[in-house]
Amino acid sequence: MVADKAACQPVADALSETGAVKPVASVERSAVAEDRSGVMVRVRLASYAGGGAVKVMADLATAAQGCKGFDGTGGDGRQHVGVAQYGAYLSAQSALGFRLTAKVGDQTLPIYLDIGSSAARWSLATFNVTGDDPGTGSTTAERQQSVKQGSPTS
Numbered sequence: 546m547v548a549d550k551a552a553c554q555p556v557a558d559a560l561s562e563t564g565a566v567k568p569v570a571s572v573e574r575s576a577v578a579e580d581r582s583g584v585m586v587r588v589r590l591a592s593y594a595g596g597g598a599v600k601v602m603a604d605l606a607t608a609a610q611g612c613k614g615f616d617g618t619g620g621d622g623r624q625h626v627g628v629a630q631y632g633a634y635l636s637a638q639s640a641l642g643f644r645l646t647a648k649v650g651d652q653t654l655p656i657y658l659d660i661g662s663s664a665a666r667w668s669l670a671t672f673n674v675t676g677d678d679p680g681t682g683s684t685t686a687e688r689q690q691s692v693k694q695g696s697p698t699s
Contacts, residue, residue: 546558546560546561546563546617546618546619547617547618547619548612548615548616548617548626549615549616549617549618550612550615552607552608552611552612553608553611553612553614553615553626553628554608555601555604555605555607555608555612556605556608556612556615556626556628556643556645557615557617557626558604559601559605559643559658559660560617560626560645560656560658561617561619562589564601566593566597566600566601567593567597568591568592568593568597569592569593569594570591570592571589571590571591571592572589572590573587573588573589573590574587574588575587575588598662599662601660601662602639602641602660602662605641605660606639606641608628609630609641609643612628613627613628613629614626614627614628615628624647624648624649625647625648626645626646626647626648627645627646628643628644628645629643629644629645630642630643630644631643631644631657639661639662640659640660640661640662641659641660641661642657642658642659642660643657643658643659643660644656644657645657645658
């Protein structure tokens with residue numbers, strides 16, 4: 546995804562899992578809530594070489610201060626993404642939380658993206674595919690996944 550504002554590109558990179566700094570290894574898992582609430586949780590663990598995780602986190606911290614939203618273009622066409630920061634709850638040396646609102650057709654979908662870093666960088670994103678806003682990024686499925694995953698170490 547390419548953001549129309551340079552200050553927002555790190556958020557677009559995190560959302561689309563792309564960017565100038567490439568991981569040397571990564572693994573991803575997804576799960577959909579059994580209660581049919583529409584909540585999908587995706588966990589991605591990525592390892593970076595040579596200070597790559599530090600750069601990714603620094604770029605995201607800068608974006609958190611200067612990016613309030615952007616129009617992004619990519620494989621799914623063009624969409625507007627609103628960006629707001631919220632208190633991340635991941636245990637990490639550094640952690641950021643973003644509440645994104647992606648406009649898809651006539652529907653606005655809330656996306657909560659928690660990104661943390663230690664020796665590796667990992668991210669936890671929740672997508673509510675029904676379009677209902679759970680109000681915070683701390684959904685039951687997200688909290689349980691965070692507890693199960695714990696904080697990765699090197």
